[in-house]
Amino acid sequence: MTTVAERPAASAAPEPPPAPGQPKPEPVRRTGLVLAAILGIWVLGWLFLQGSATLPLGRATLTDFQAKLNDLRAAFDAARDGNFFLEYVVGGISDGLEAFVVGAQDLLSQAAFPRPVPEIGWLGVVAIGAWIAYALAGLRSTILVGASLVSFGVLGYWSESIDLLIVTFTAVLIAVAIGIPLGIAMARSRVVTAIVTPILDVMQTMPSFVYLLPLVLLFSIGPSAAVMATLIYALPPVVRITAHGLRTVAASTIEATTSMGSTKAQLLRKVQLPMAKRTIIVGVNQTMMAALSIATIAALIDGPGLGEPVIEALQTLDIGAAFVSGLAIVIMAIMLDRTTTAASQRAEAERRSARYDPRRRRIGLVGGSVLAAVCVYLSRSYLWAADPSNLPDLGRPLAEAAGAATDWFTDTFSGVTGAIKDGFTYGLLNPFQSLLADSPWWLVAAVLLAVAFVLGGWRPAASTAVCLAVILAVGLWQDSMVTLTMTLVATVLVMALAVVFGVWMGRSKGADTALRPLLDAGQTIPPFVYLVPALALFGTSRFTAIVAAIVYAGPAAIKLVADGIRGVSPTTVEAAESAGSSTLQVITKVQLPMARSALVLASNQGLLYVLSMVVIGGLVGGGALGYTVVSGFSQAQLFGKGLAAGIAIVALGIMLDRITQHTAARQGRR
C-alpha cells in the first residue's frame, strides 16, 4: 500500500515555479513518518495474528448474498418472455443494431445470399475506404488506409477484419454521440460529474465477463450484444477525457472571453471545444482502442470479427495464427488512430496554409469518387476483384515464422524468465501478499483507512470505508486482498514505465514516432495472443498475470504522460534551460510538476486498465477475483459468485482511484 501511496507524492512534490521563501518540507516528512508508523503496526500485527480472521471462502462455496444473485438471474431469465419493456424496447434496439450490422456485413464482408460474395468486393471496399480517408484526412492517410485494408486480405482475414470494423464503428459512433455531450455536461457541472463519475468507474472496472451473460439475455447472441459489450467498455474514455480537456482550458482565456460578453454556448463552441480538441481526439482514440481491445471477449458471445480466429488459435495453442489475427487488429488500430488524428489536424492546417486551393481539392475528391465507383463496379462484376482469396497469401508464411520465432525465444529464455518469476514472487509478491491477505481483515481495513486518511483526508477515507464494506458484504475479502496485491504491484511498475517512456516521448519527437506503433500494438493486440508465450516463459502464475496487465496498461499511461509533457508550454521550458538548468532538472523541476494533472490521469487510467486485466490474469494463474469472475461466466451455479467478484473488483478500483486522486489534489494545494 505504501508503495503506491508514495508515488504520487514523490512525483507531485516539487513545486511548479520555485517559489522563494516558502520551503515546506515538513508536512511531507511528517506524512512519511506517519505512514512508516502505520506500516510498523501492520507488520507487528501480521507477525502475531497472521492466519486469523482472514475471511477465506472455498472455491465452490457461495455466501447467501451470492446465492441471492443467482436467484435474481434465474428470475430475470424466467421473466423475460412477455415483459413489454424487454420485448419491445430492448428487443427493438437489439433488432435495430443487428439489422444495421448484418446489413453492413452483407454489403461489405459476408456473402450476401444468393451472391457467393458480398455486394461490394474487396477492391471496392479498399477504394471506398481510401476515398473516405482522402476526403477526411488527406493523401498520407489515403495511402495508409488503402494499404491497411489490402493487408487484411493478404493476411487472410478479410471478412473477419471488415466485420470487426463494422462492430467497432457502430460502437464508437454511439459512444461519441453519447460521450462528448456527457463530457461537456461534466465539465460544466459538479453535480453531473458527481453522478456520472462513479458510473463510468463501474463501466470501466466491471469485468466484461460479468455482464456478457446478462447482455446475451437482453440482446440475444450475436452482433447486437457484441456492440453493447463494446460500448459499455469503450464509452468511459471519451467522456472522461472530453471533460478533462474542457476543464484544462486556461481560466484566463475563459475570463477574457466572458468579459467580452460571450454567452456560455459561444464560449463552448468558439473557445473551449476548439482549444480542447486535441485532448478530445485523444479521448476518441482511447475509445477506439478500448473498443478494439474488447473484440476477443465479444467473440465469446459470437460477436463477429477478428476475435474468433484469435480464440480458435488459442484452443490449439497456435501462436502463429493468433499472432497474425492479432496483427490485423493492431494494423486496424494504427489505421484508425492515425486517420482520426490527421483528420483533426487537416482542417486547421489547410486554413493556415497559403497554398490551399479549394478548387484543386474539389477536383481531387470528384476524381477519387469516380475512381472508387469504378472499383466498386469491378468488385461487383468480377470475382478477382470481389474475393480476397485471390490476393497473395502472406498470412500462412507469417504465422509459421512467428510461431517458429516464439518457440525459439521461449525455448532459449524460459530458464532465465522462470528464475526472474521465482525471484520476484518469493522476494516481493509472496511477502506482500501475505501481509495483505494473511493479516486479520480488521487490521488490513484499519491500515487502508488510516493510509487513505493520512494521504488524502477524510473524503477518500470515507470512500475507502464504503468500498471495504462492499467487499466484506459480497463475501470475497481474502480473494480481494490477493487481487489488490497484484494490482498494486502491477500499477507501480506501470507508472515507473510511464514516467520514463512518457518523458522521453514527450521530449523527443523521434522517440514518439518510433514508440507509438509499439504502444498501439501493446494496447490493442488481444492479450490472448501473448498469453501462450507468456505462459511458456513464466508458467501459470500470478507473475504472468502481472506481466499481461503491464503490457496492456503501460501504453495508455505512457501516452497520457507524453501528452502532458508535450502540453507544457515551450517558453517555460526554454526559460528554465536558458537559466542554466540541466536536462534532469528541467524534467524533474519543470516538466513533470507542470504535467502533474496528466500524471494523475495516467496513474488513474493505469490503475483502471490494470484492474481490467484482472480477469485475463485469472486465465493464466492469477487466481483470486479474476478466476472467480471467469468461473461465474463458465458455470451457472457460480454466476452469483462471479458477479460478486466483479463488484469487488469495482470496489477495489474506486477505492484506489479516490485515494490517488485526493492525494494528488492535496499535494497540489500545498
Add this chain to the structure above:
Amino acid sequence: MRTGRSRVRGLAALIAAGSLVVSGCGGGDIEDSAAPEGGADCGDFDMAINPWVGYEASAHVVGYVAATELGCNVEYKSLKEEVAWQGFGSGEVDVVIENWGHEDLKQTYIEEQGTAQDAGPNGNMGVIGWYVPPWMAEEYPDITDWQNLNKYADLFVTSESGGKGQLLDGDPSFVTNDEALVANLGLNFTVVYAGSEPALIQAFRSAEENRTPLLGYFYDPQWFLSEVPLVKVDLPPYTDGCDADPAAVACDYPQYILDKIVATDFAESGSPAYDLVEAFEWTNEDQNIVARYIAEDGMDPEDAAQKWVEDNPDIVQGWLA
C-alpha cells in the same frame, strides 16, 4: 423468435439494397449460387461451437453432412456452454453436440424451462483425472498410484503453491472435486487454478519439454494427448454414488457419457437435421482423428470434416438411414 430473426434479415437486406442504388447492378463473371437442394426442407441449422477442439470436430462433421446431404444452411456460433444453453430458448441455438454432464444446466433448461431436451449419447466417453507428463511416469514408476503422491510432494512445489505440492487445475468450466479430493485423501498438496485450458496445456507441454515435475487435472478425449501422452494417476476407484456428497468425495471421477442436447423447438420442427443429430454417434478414436487434423495439421475444421466424411462413408450413411 424465428420470425423475429427473419424480420431482422429482411430489414438488413433492405439497408444493404438501399445503399447499393448508386453502385448499380454488376454483370461480369459473378453468378448467383443456386439454392441448395432440399433447402426448403431443412432451412437454418444453428450449431453452438463450445470452445474446445474435440467439440469443434464433432460439430463440423455433423454440420458438413447436414449441409451436403440435407441442404441445410448451417451456422456455427462460437459460444461457451452456459451461453449456448441460454440460446436454446431464444431460438438462436439448435444443438450442443458434446455435453459433459452439466446437471445444473439440464435442471434449468430441460426440467424447469423445457426449452431443451436430451438427444442421446454421441458415442464419446469422457474421462477426467489427474495426470503427470510421461517422463515422470518413466522416472518415478510408482507415482501413478495416488498413495505415493505424498512421497513426491516436494517435487511439485512452485512459487504459487505455498510450500505444498501443486495440483494444477484448468478451465473453470470443467467439473472438479479436486479441493475436496486433496483434503479427503490427506494429500500434502494444494490446488492451483491455471484458469484456462491453454494455460493447462502449455504447462504440460513445458513440463515434458523441460522435464519439470507437474501434476494436473486433464481429460480425454483431447487432441493434446496425441502430442504428449500424459499418464493418468490412479485415484481410489469410482463406485456408484461415491461422489454424492461433494465435500466428502474421496474417489476418482466417473466416466462421462457425452451426450447431445437440442432445442425443444428444433426437435419438434420436423427438420431432417434433427434426425441426423439424433442418429449421430461416433467413437473417441474418430473424434481424435478429426481433432488432430485441426489442431496438429492446421486444417480448417470444414476441410477436416470433409476429409473424415469422405474416408468413412459407411458410418455417415448409418446416420442418414
